[in-house]
Amino acid sequence: STAQKRVIGKNILSAVKKSNKALPHPDLPIFIFVYPWFPNIKDRTLFRGVNAFAAYYTLHLFINPNSYTGDSLQQTVAHEWNHLVFYRHHIKQNYPLYTHMIMEGLAEIFREEIMGGDISPWVSALTRKEAETKLKSFNPKQLARKGMKIYREVFFGSRKYKRWTGYSIGYWLAKEFRKLNPKLSWEEIVKTKPEDILKSVKNRA
Numbered sequence: 001s002t003a004q005k006r007v008i009g010k011n012i013l014s015a016v017k018k019s020n021k022a023l024p025h026p027d028l029p030i031f032i033f034v035y036p037w038f039p040n041i042k043d044r045t046l047f048r049g050v051n052a053f054a055a056y057y058t059l060h061l062f063i064n065p066n067s068y069t070g071d072s073l074q075q076t077v078a079h080e081w082n083h084l085v086f087y088r089h090h091i092k093q094n095y096p097l098y099t100h101m102i103m104e105g106l107a108e109i110f111r112e113e114i115m116g117g118d119i120s121p122w123v124s125a126l127t128r129k130e131a132e133t134k135l136k137s138f139n140p141k142q143l144a145r146k147g148m149k150i151y152r153e154v155f156f157g158s159r160k161y162k163r164w165t166g167y168s169i170g171y172w173l174a175k176e177f178r179k180l181n182p183k184l185s186w187e188e189i190v191k192t193k194p195e196d197i198l199k200s201v202k203n204r205a
Helices: 002-023 042-047 070-089 097-115 128-137 148-156 164-179 188-192 194-204
Strands: 031-036 048-056 057-063
Touching: 002 031, 002 070, 002 097, 048 070, 057 070, 057 148, 070 097, 097 148, 097 164, 097 188, 097 194, 128 164, 128 188, 148 164
Parallel strands: 031 057
Antiparallel strands: 048 057
16 A cells, blocks of 8 residues: 555665664665565564565565564664675675675674664574584685585575574674674774684684
8 A cells, every 4th residue: 555655665764764874885875676575474474574685786675565564674674784885895796605604694783783673583593602613614615615505505504504504603703793893883894804804703712
């Protein structure tokens, strides 16, 4: 309905303003596309009615009109905003595995700090201890691997990796980095080279 579209628009704009204030995008404008989304019950519950992906200067939001909430929409926008700014400071086409991990972790910590909300199921799939153990099981060469095959295995699950392993490792890495650097602004955090984040956390472990 028109009223629902208006509410969705207001929620998105509010989240963008809040996110951009905490982490300015260096190269506006950003284009936001909204699509209706009708997932199965399991996915609807898991993602709280909103799914999304960010690419270059665009943010694509998939919204279930029957189950999304203003909070779930704004939290998703904040997560994706962090990605959009990250892409501008790390302009590469093909990230190594550890960069994907750290990028997802930073986006979740940013979302928690800026918008609040509970810890997401995909970043809590492993406990902190499990994530640390799993990270240690990767050698430097594996962490530096590129391509969708290893990404899919580590992030979405395979015989070797539990579903969402990559998200969980990245979350605990980013959380630890944030704890070690509480005074850094989000702009400084997102500009930090992912290899430096990985190094500083692993050196403390």
